[in-house]
Amino acid sequence: MSDDQYAYGVLVSEIMSQQTQIERVAEYWRRWTRRWPTATALSRATIEEVNDEWAGLGYYRRAKYLLEGAKYVAGELGGRYPRTVEGLLKIPGVGPYTASAVASIAFGVPSAAIDGNVHRVVTRAKMIRGDPLKGEAAKTIRSVAESLMDRRRAGDFNQAMMELGATTCAPANPKCGSCPIASWCDGLREVERTGGTFRVTTFPETAKKAEKRQEQRAFVVARRRDGASFSYLLAKRPETGLLAGLWEFPNALIATESDESFATRPSTDVTSAQDAVCDALGSSSTTRWRRASDIAGGKVVHVFSHIRQVMHYAVYDIERDENEHSNAAVVLVDDPDRELRWFPASAFEDDGVFSSSVAKLYARASKTSTKSSGAQKRRRDAKETNAASSAKNQPSIASFFAPKSS
Numbered sequence: 004m005s006d007d008q009y010a011y012g013v014l015v016s017e018i019m020s021q022q023t024q025i026e027r028v029a030e031y032w033r034r035w036t037r038r039w040p041t042a043t044a045l046s047r048a049t050i051e052e053v054n055d056e057w058a059g060l061g062y063y064r065r066a067k068y069l070l071e072g073a074k075y076v077a078g079e080l081g082g083r084y085p086r087t088v089e090g091l092l093k094i095p096g097v098g099p100y101t102a103s104a105v106a107s108i109a110f111g112v113p114s115a116a117i118d119g120n121v122h123r124v125v126t127r128a129k130m131i132r133g134d135p136l137k138g139e140a141a142k143t144i145r146s147v148a149e150s151l152m153d154r155r156r157a158g159d160f161n162q163a164m165m166e167l168g169a170t171t172c173a174p175a176n177p178k179c180g181s182c183p184i185a186s187w188c189d190g191l192r193e194v195e196r197t198g199g200t201f202r203v204t205t206f207p208e209t210a211k212k213a214e215k216r217q218e219q220r221a222f223v224v225a226r227r228r229d230g231a232s233f234s235y236l237l238a239k240r241p242e243t244g245l246l247a248g249l250w251e252f253p254n255a256l257i258a259t260e261s262d263e264s265f266a267t268r269p270s271t272d273v274t275s276a277q278d279a280v281c282d283a284l285g286s287s288s289t290t291r292w293r294r295a296s297d298i299a300g301g302k303v304v305h306v307f308s309h310i311r312q313v314m315h316y317a318v319y320d321i322e323r324d325e326n327e328h329s330n331a332a333v334v335l336v337d338d339p340d341r342e343l344r345w346f347p348a349s350a351f352e353d354d355g356v357f358s359s360s361v362a363k364l365y366a367r368a369s370k371t372s373t374k375s376s377g378a379q380k381r382r383r384d385a386k387e388t389n390a391a392s393s394a395k396n397q398p399s400i401a402s403f404f405a406p407k408s409s
Contacts, residue, residue, distance in 0.1 A: 010084040010109035011042045014072070017101050018065050022308075025169075031060055042084070045070065046077035050248050061359060062308070063246055068096025086110050108158035115148035116161040120168025126206040127172060127190040135207045177203055215311045217261050221276035222254040222316040224368040225284070226295070232348045235365070236284070236321070237357075239342040245307065249358050250344070252365075254314070255280050262313065273315045281319065284343070291322045303367050305360040312360070318368050 015035055019028045035056055039045035045053075050070060057066035072094045076082060084105070085091050091102035099117075106112035115121070122135040125144045133140030153160040171178045179191050190203035225236040237250040257276045258265055277300075281292055294300075300317035351357060351365045 006109060007082060007084050008041055010105055011040075011045075011073075011076075012036055013105050013109045014084075014097070014101065015069065017104050018069050018096065019060060021065060021101075022062050023060055027060070031057075039073075041082065042073040042076040043082045045073035048073075054249060058357065059359075063249055063358065065096070067247060071095040072097060084109070086112070088112060088114050104161060107161045111157055113152050113154040113157040115145060115152055116165070117145060117148055118165060118168075120165045120172075121148060122168075122207050123174065124164060124168045124172045124184075126208070127177075127203045128184060128188045130189045130193065130206065132206075132208055134210045136210075140208075175204065179203065213309070215306065215309055216259060218259055218310055218312045219257045219265050220254045220312060220314055221257050221273055221280055222252045222314045222364060223277055223280045223284070224252050224316055224318045224364065225281075225292075225321050226318065227321045227345070229347060233369070234345040234347050235351070236343055237346055237361070239344070245310070246358055246360075249361075250346070251358070251361055252316070253280050253284055253343070255283075257315070265313075274317070277315070277317045292319050293322075294318070295320050298368060298370065301367065303364050305363055307360075314360070314364055316364060316368055 012032075016028065016032050019032055019035075038056060039048060048070060050067065053066050053070045054063060057063060060066075075094055076084060085093070086106070088099075088102045088106045091097055091105055092099070097105075103112075103114040104116035106114050107116060117125075122144060125131065125147050126135055126140075129143070129147055131140055131143050131147070135141060135144055148164070151160075151164075167183070171182050179185060179188070179194070182188065182191070185191055188203075190206060193201045194203060226233040227236075236253065238253045240246050240249050240251055242248050255276050257272060258268070295318040298318045300315070303314045303316065305312050305314060348369065351362060351369075357365070
């Protein structure tokens with residue numbers, strides 16, 4: 004394996020691991036790198052293919068960044084990854100942490116990769132106050148992390164620090180008694196000095212997260228009979244913003260307010276908004292829309308990283324002229340650039356190609372379970388695969404903190 008292919012594999016794993024548990028990442032990474040073993044191979048993929056392979060990991064913007072980064076490396080750098088942190092930072096979607104992680108692991112560059120796990124270890128060990136992402140606190144954390152760096156084994160050291168924060172120096176219940184840096188952890192000494200009234204979990208002092216935006220949306224689950232099953236009409240999201248370029252059930256924003264506030268509105272607000280969505284989808288003399296009689300409407304709550312969305316849905320049956328082409332495209336009247344497409348039920352039940360919010364709404368509106376979805380199968384397979392794996396060849400965390408011989 005070349006250094007560039009190794010760097011590509013490290014980059015894919017780091018992007019996948021952002022905001023996703025590592026147990027779920029392993030199987031996705033294996034499948035991804037089998038399909039696209041190099042940046043050049045990935046650069047030839049479409050965003051639809053990339054999103055399909057990513058389905059189930061969430062935060063789809065990361066998949067888009069991987070594709071854009073691969074196109075940059077293949078097109079601008081001839082498939083060769085920069086050997087410096089500064090060069091890696093020029094790749095779309097690569098930030099300071101990822102650049103340091105790839106540089107140290109793939110190329111041995113002595114640069115501290117500082118993620119949330121490292122924040123936790125360093126702020127507790129040195130009792131560093133303040134938001135670890137900003138100002139003097141961030142500078143001090145980097146300075147301490149760089150001073151601890153084993154410059155001969157930078158990549159192994161960075162991974163050990165991250166593992167230390169993910170396992171021993173855990174967020175809620177740290178295992179201080181078995182920590183390899185316990186002897187020089189200022190936080191643990193403070194616990195002992197105060198008789199336990201002080202807790203190391205005081206650190207890091209993260210800023211209070213902003214409250215999630217509240218959205219009330221009207222969704223239309225339009226279906227048509229295809230043999231013994233149904234097909235469903237989905238719209239493609241814009242290429243920028245939340246869930247960029249992914250498919251969703253047609254919808255419209257009703258209000259940006261809490262459930263309590265929204266409950267005071269007339270119930271007709273939802274039905275009126277749903278009817279407006281149907282009108283926007285367009286109609287013709289060959290099609291007829293009517294509310295489904297076998298499935299009642301309702302609502303489903305889905306929480307994104309910064310949005311709590313209440314999906315008020317209604318199911319509609321679309322009857323069409325038999326002479327109409329079964330895959331005929333429909334164009335949104337008020338947004339002609341937005342594509343719509345019919346998907347068979349099997350696309351939701353087997354392929355797992357849709358975001359979790361779409362899968363959740365489909366499960367409710369079709370009276371099925373998302374447990375059989377492709378995304379769920381991938382998660383289960385990844386868990387089973389990793390449970391059977393071992394880490395016998397991985398250096399122990401303690402080996403990086405053993406006293407240096409004089």
